[in-house]
Amino acid sequence: MVESGVEAYAVPGFLANGIHVGIKEGGRKDLALIFSGAPAKAAGVFTGNCFKAAPVLLDMERIKEGMAQAILANSGNANAATGQEGYKDALAISRGISEKLRIRDELVLVASTGVIGNRLPIKKIEASMGRLVEGLHTNGIPDAEEAIMTTDKFPKIASRKGMAGSKEVTLCGIAKGAGMIEPSMATMLAFFMTDADIDHHTLNTIFRQAVNKSFNAITVDGCMSTNDTAIILANGVAGNNPLKRPSRHLTIFKEMLFSVTSYLAQSIVRDGEGATKLIEIVVEEARSTGDAKKVACKVANSNLVKTAFFGGDPNWGRIVSAIGSAGVLLTVDAVCIYLEEIPVFAGGRGIADGEKRLSEIMDKTDIRLRISLGMGNKKFRLYTSDLSFDYVKINAHYHT
Amino acid sequence: MVESGVEAYAVPGFLANGIHVGIKEGGRKDLALIFSGAPAKAAGVFTGNCFKAAPVLLDMERIKEGMAQAILANSGNANAATGQEGYKDALAISRGISEKLRIRDELVLVASTGVIGNRLPIKKIEASMGRLVEGLHTNGIPDAEEAIMTTDKFPKIASRKGMAGSKEVTLCGIAKGAGMIEPSMATMLAFFMTDADIDHHTLNTIFRQAVNKSFNAITVDGCMSTNDTAIILANGVAGNNPLKRPSRHLTIFKEMLFSVTSYLAQSIVRDGEGATKLIEIVVEEARSTGDAKKVACKVANSNLVKTAFFGGDPNWGRIVSAIGSAGVLLTVDAVCIYLEEIPVFAGGRGIADGEKRLSEIMDKTDIRLRISLGMGNKKFRLYTSDLSFDYVKINAHYHT
Numbered sequence: 001m002v003e004s005g006v007e008a009y010a011v012p013g014f015l016a017n018g019i020h021v022g023i024k025e026g027g028r029k030d031l032a033l034i035f036s037g038a039p040a041k042a043a044g045v046f047t048g049n050c051f052k053a054a055p056v057l058l059d060m061e062r063i064k065e066g067m068a069q070a071i072l073a074n075s076g077n078a079n080a081a082t083g084q085e086g087y088k089d090a091l092a093i094s095r096g097i098s099e100k101l102r103i104r105d106e107l108v109l110v111a112s113t114g115v116i117g118n119r120l121p122i123k124k125i126e127a128s129m130g131r132l133v134e135g136l137h138t139n140g141i142p143d144a145e146e147a148i149m150t151t152d153k154f155p156k157i158a159s160r161k162g163m164a165g166s167k168e169v170t171l172c173g174i175a176k177g178a179g180m181i182e183p184s185m186a187t188m189l190a191f192f193m194t195d196a197d198i199d200h201h202t203l204n205t206i207f208r209q210a211v212n213k214s215f216n217a218i219t220v221d222g223c224m225s226t227n228d229t230a231i232i233l234a235n236g237v238a239g240n241n242p243l244k245r246p247s248r249h250l251t252i253f254k255e256m257l258f259s260v261t262s263y264l265a266q267s268i269v270r271d272g273e274g275a276t277k278l279i280e281i282v283v284e285e286a287r288s289t290g291d292a293k294k295v296a297c298k299v300a301n302s303n304l305v306k307t308a309f310f311g312g313d314p315n316w317g318r319i320v321s322a323i324g325s326a327g328v329l330l331t332v333d334a335v336c337i338y339l340e341e342i343p344v345f346a347g348g349r350g351i352a353d354g355e356k357r358l359s360e361i362m363d364k365t366d367i368r369l370r371i372s373l374g375m376g377n378k379k380f381r382l383y384t385s386d387l388s389f390d391y392v393k394i395n396a397h398y399h400t
Numbered sequence: 401m402v403e404s405g406v407e408a409y410a411v412p413g414f415l416a417n418g419i420h421v422g423i424k425e426g427g428r429k430d431l432a433l434i435f436s437g438a439p440a441k442a443a444g445v446f447t448g449n450c451f452k453a454a455p456v457l458l459d460m461e462r463i464k465e466g467m468a469q470a471i472l473a474n475s476g477n478a479n480a481a482t483g484q485e486g487y488k489d490a491l492a493i494s495r496g497i498s499e500k501l502r503i504r505d506e507l508v509l510v511a512s513t514g515v516i517g518n519r520l521p522i523k524k525i526e527a528s529m530g531r532l533v534e535g536l537h538t539n540g541i542p543d544a545e546e547a548i549m550t551t552d553k554f555p556k557i558a559s560r561k562g563m564a565g566s567k568e569v570t571l572c573g574i575a576k577g578a579g580m581i582e583p584s585m586a587t588m589l590a591f592f593m594t595d596a597d598i599d600h601h602t603l604n605t606i607f608r609q610a611v612n613k614s615f616n617a618i619t620v621d622g623c624m625s626t627n628d629t630a631i632i633l634a635n636g637v638a639g640n641n642p643l644k645r646p647s648r649h650l651t652i653f654k655e656m657l658f659s660v661t662s663y664l665a666q667s668i669v670r671d672g673e674g675a676t677k678l679i680e681i682v683v684e685e686a687r688s689t690g691d692a693k694k695v696a697c698k699v700a701n702s703n704l705v706k707t708a709f710f711g712g713d714p715n716w717g718r719i720v721s722a723i724g725s726a727g728v729l730l731t732v733d734a735v736c737i738y739l740e741e742i743p744v745f746a747g748g749r750g751i752a753d754g755e756k757r758l759s760e761i762m763d764k765t766d767i768r769l770r771i772s773l774g775m776g777n778k779k780f781r782l783y784t785s786d787l788s789f790d791y792v793k794i795n796a797h798y799h800t
Contacts, residue, residue, distance in 0.1 A: 084749075086749065225721060
């Protein structure tokens with residue numbers, strides 16, 4: 001189980017803080033800092049968008065070194081589509097915070113989320129850095145989370161503890177989501193802090209696996225962000241024997257990581273813009289995982305499917321239509337579709353009876369859709385949300 | 401110019417009719433028949449969806465012969481995902497109408513649109529065939545159009561006349577759209593009638609070209625239907641010298657065809673479910689037409705872009721983000737984005753000033769977006785609609 005409570009979110013050797021500096025309106029927190037007392041092993045996964053935001057470009061360069069000590073993140077402004085100036089802005093706030101923290105500038109990672117296309121208000125940020133650093137505290141991770149939220153309705157934070165030999169290790173993750181959420185990479189921002197001592201190559205490998213099974217397996221609106229960033233810092237303060245594969249201790253740590261990333265990814269979908277439902281889509285018996293993912297994404301991103309889920313309408317014909325348009329080789333007669341335990345389509349035709357039970361299923365807030373392609377033995381699991389009036393409302397006027 | 405008026409829609413040698421037989425509720429017309437006194441050259445383009453509806457499967461087989469004499473089309477029921485029984489239903493209504501019309505059964509094409517997954521009420525259809533045939537008349541094409549509409553708010557019908565040598569030739573087209581509209585193939589149903597005498601191979605070639613530039617260049621919701629069907633019948637009654645390429649007369653006819661298909665395709669977008677705006681997206685300076693189309697589709701189908709257009713919000717950052725996620729090789733600094741005549745993005749950064757003019761543009765009902773990739777000399781033009789509350793409203797409860 002994922003642990004909760006402010007104290008459970010503290011990770012030995014890490015300090016954090018989140019404050020309001022005036023990037024967002026209304027006094028809401030908008031600048032976060034996560035700091036490890038010791039340089040930490042670092043791994044990151046970033047957006048596949050060609051138009052990578054300035055902080056993403058900077059982090060991708062710095063993460064190659066494999067070490068980091070601080071993450072400075074802001075909400076309210078994405079510092080994307082800001083050209084060379086935007087990159088210089090990212091460098092400037094990194095330099096500012098590294099001086100205050102008295103660490104090597106190259107050990108700072110930066111992240112931004114919010115509106116695309118505006119310059120960062122770096123004066124405001126720099127003027128508040130003293131206050132941000134002075135306020136760093138061991139229970140500050142929830143404050144940092146609050147400061148990276150944009151249209152999120154609730155904070156996304158999760159923690160796990162486990163044993164690595166005789167030493168207890170802690171892992172805590174925070175994320176923000178809401179809009180521009182699609183596989184590869186899905187979350188806009190997610191940061192993970194652990195005191196585990198782990199080999200850098202191993203950390204990198206298992207972090208990528210965890211991200212692929214979680215943040216790269218969710219979609220809210222099919223829109224890939226310019227700023228998607230997932231970073232993990234492991235500072236080794238727990239003093240365990242360094243984790244390398246394969247080992248039982250690594251398996252435990254991996255399990256902790258997977259449960260935290262999965263929990264946060266599902267939280268992002270549950271809090272998708274305007275979402276009223278969480279829909280799990282399992283595509284199985286595919287020829288390849290790629291095929292399974294293509295079908296899952298096509299169904300998950302179909303506005304007709306999403307609006308049917310919003311309306312509680314068991315309109316499985318739209319699911320059939322979406323599957324058929326995924327660009328995957330199919331034998332129509334081999335495809336079966338299940339809504340929870342009820343088969344609704346098989347042998348090329350609808351076989352649903354019991355409309356009442358189907359309506360009951362569609363009225364739930366958590367719904368499971370299973371699609372069996374009958375072509376092989378590969379599968380993919382994806383989580384998505386429905387498409388509601390509120391999605392339109394939130395996004396028709398976000399910018400202005 | 402496209403001609404209008406009931407008489408302009410008559411095509412020599414063609415009769416048509418549309419009546420209510422009880423497939424749809426509320427007395428609305430739901431069964432259409434188009435009939436050519438003489439067997440006509442026929443060409444068709446059909447959905448790329450793997451789950452092709454029964455009438456599509458039947459037509460694809462029959463159109464190979466290159467000749468047809470009647471199109472029987474219904475709305476209110478798609479006869480899709482109905483298995484072998486659905487195919488037999490399509491055969492049965494074809495046989496019924498061919499007997500009434502006293503023509504070879506193989507010369508009948510059928511088309512259906514509406515809810516997926518229910519069997520056709522063939523008894524109701526067969527019982528009304530006598531009335532349908534008796535009511536055939538020279539000015540019946542608008543009635544046929546009315547009978548193929550589903551959530552369409554207005555009929556889509558267009559006609560052109562032109563000279564082929566000393567003979568006048570007429571072309572009339574009808575279409576229905578509204579939802580499940582995406583390139584390849586976009587329209588759900590479109591039928592074209594002409595009295596031109598034209599070589600079959602030539603007809604097939606220019607019809608495919610026309611469809612690619614019109615119905616395959618629009619998107620409303622990115623959902624590909626199981627029933628998309630576009631058919632043209634050319635009965636040769638005009639008595640012109642048969643059109644073959646290349647010739648001036650063929651060029652004139654092609655121009656007539658392109659203008660009618662373009663007009664109908666744009667009408668479909670304008671009447672897209674919940675649409676309040678028609679957005680023309682031109683992607684130019686691409687390495688290939690395929691690249692240009694990929695970028696255009698990604699932007700057109702982005703819910704964030706579509707809701708911004710609905711809200712009248714010049715949020716070009718979302719356009720940038722969509723372009724970058726299209727999976728096309730890009731040089732970020734080479735991309736330029738224009739909203740009408742105003743450049744908003746170039747050199748990797750936003751360059752918009754004059755927010756007032758941008759807001760004026762976004763308030764219009766017809767908006768032109770131009771994206772120059774700076775990578776080559778290929779282009780693609782696409783029409784799309786915005787995403788509004790009404791799209792959600794219409795689709796949350798369409799089925800039940």
